[in-house]
Amino acid sequence: MKKKLFIFVLFSTLLFCDELLLLFDGNKKISSRELYDSIGLYEPYFYEFYIKEPSIQEKETALIIQALKDYYKSKGFYHTIITHTKDKKYIKLKIEENSPIIVDGISFVSKFDINKEIGVKKGDIFDAQKFTQSKENIKLLYAQNSFCNIELDAKAYIDIETNKAFLSYEVAPNKECYIKNIDIYPVKNIDSKIIDSFLHIKKDELLDTNKIIKSYESLYSCEGISKAIIETEPDKNSSVDIKVRVYENENPIRFQTGLGISSDEGAMFLLGIKHRNFLGNLKTLGLETRVTSLKQTIKTNFDMPLEHRNFTGFEVGYDNEKFIGFKEDRIYGNLYLMQKALPHTFRESVVFDNSRTYDSDDEALFPKSSLFLISPKIEWSFDTRDKILDPRSGYFINTQMMGSLKSDISDATYYKLKADGGYLFSYKESVLALKTTFGTIGIDEGYIPSSYRFFAGGMYSNRAYGYRKLGPTNDNNDPIGSDSILEATAEARFHIYNDFRGVVFSDNTFLGNGSIPDYDNGYYSAGVGLRYKTPIGPLAIDFGFDIADPTKQYAIHFHIGELF
Secondary structure (H helix, E strand, O other), X not given: OHHHHHHHHHHHHHHOOOOEEEXXXXXXXXXXXXXXXXXXXXXXXXXXXXXXXXXXXXXXXXXXXXXXXXXXXXXXXXXXXXXXXXXXXXXEEEEEOOOOOEEEEEEEEOOOOOHHHHOOOOOOEOOHHXXXXXXXXXXXXXXXXXXOOOEEEEEEEEEOOOOEEEEEEEEEOOOOOEEEEEEEXXXXXXXXXXXXXXXXXXXXXXXXXXXXXXXXXXXXXXXXXXXXXXXXXXXXXXXXXXXXXXXXXXXXXXXXXXXXXXXXXXXXEEXXXXXXXXXXXXXXXXXXXXXXOOEEEEEEEEEEEOOOOEEEEEXXXXXXXXXXXXXXXXXXXXXXXXXXXXOEEEEEEEEEEEEEEEXXXXXXXXXXXXXEEEEEEEEEEEEOOOOOOOOOOEEEEEEEEEEXXXXXXXXXXEEEEEEEEEEEEEEOOEEEEEEEEEEEEEXXXXXXXXXXXXXXXXXXXXXXXXXXXXXXXXOOOOEXXXXXXXXXXXXXXXXXXXOEEEEEEEEEEEEEOOOOOOOOOEEEEEEEEEEEOOXXXXXXXXXXXXXXXXXXXXXXXXXXXXXX
């Protein structure tokens, strides 16, 4: 009995013994935060005062020291010495990193240039994790170029006496791989032909992993699909069988609510309901209302995927919007047909717009009116950006053209053209982003709503100005809008610390009352911004100022995600 009691007391003492703060001293090449992370501990940031500092039990010290030595070894430090001291409050690990292993030579035999995939160069510290990742990168590069059965012999020779490493890669690509079969497993409420319409791979074509990634993105864009799996099974004959499985959402009806805020529209409230597989085959039917300080909208929409990457649907809604100097409400609808052949997207639609201008401060400029327009609209986009909210590379082009002929059922003969494009280039952790936007309106007969004009200023325009507050004004100091616009933006995005990034930008705007902007009178601005990385995209704040009058003309903008 006494023996059992002794064991129980000993176990209880070990279980409830006090933990001591863990501190590091002497580490220079590897940060304390990274060391904590390597042993499963978290070091809170200075603003996370509510989180306890990392601590351990004294009995764990030897295991943690060994784990840290192994981690240092994986990072190329084979001669690291770690000792420890303790007092009543903490355990301090004294770290002597000593000389690391340096990559002294890299050789490879490959059909393609794999320097980028190797990811290290002569003179870098050897990193076992990067070496392992380099092999995966090389396999992916060859798979992107249709070689699925490569033979890769990669070796790292380490000399701990001279502290040198030699890396060797030999790649035998064999034959290019073709897609032999594509098997789509049936789903209860989704036809195989509809699933096939979302795929960007075809039978008998060369294997391309980029097209598989695009197929995943396309499938997951369907809210009626909860999970998608695309399996590739290469054989010895340089062909690949592909199996596609999708799982429909078990709860197709989704209620949506949200709160938000932006510098352009102020506070926002959203409420909606959507059936994500209405009557099967991934058709969606939704009802949504969105309320901000400037605009209130209620709309319903129906979207239906067709075969061969075609889509159709309609949207009907009502919105009421406040502009500077007037207000406008409208009942609108559009019926569309869309084709997706990524990176291309084409969309043809007919827009019905019954708008009313009221509460005008200047009836000569913004006349009170009730107008009805039926406008065919054509859109084309080309987008190769790698991400939506936080892109780092790629380019895009978006164009749209709409217009109408005056008749008994349409109040104007007009056209409106808008096009924008951008390019992003990344180098290490920095990104250079360029964008330009052009728009023009022409009216031959009748009248169009005042809101059809171009109003500049705001976070998606010139950030030295508030939303729609840039450009010539009337006697009431209300922006009058323009018939044409050209805007150009350049941004340099760079890493600051951990999840914080900085931005330096220049926004430039040219406006005109003809079909072409007045390039002799531009609005030139510059500014800086701060980004904090989150799972839904970077939280962003920008401060812009007019170069000609920086102390009087400036604005602050905040949003989620990069602007392009």
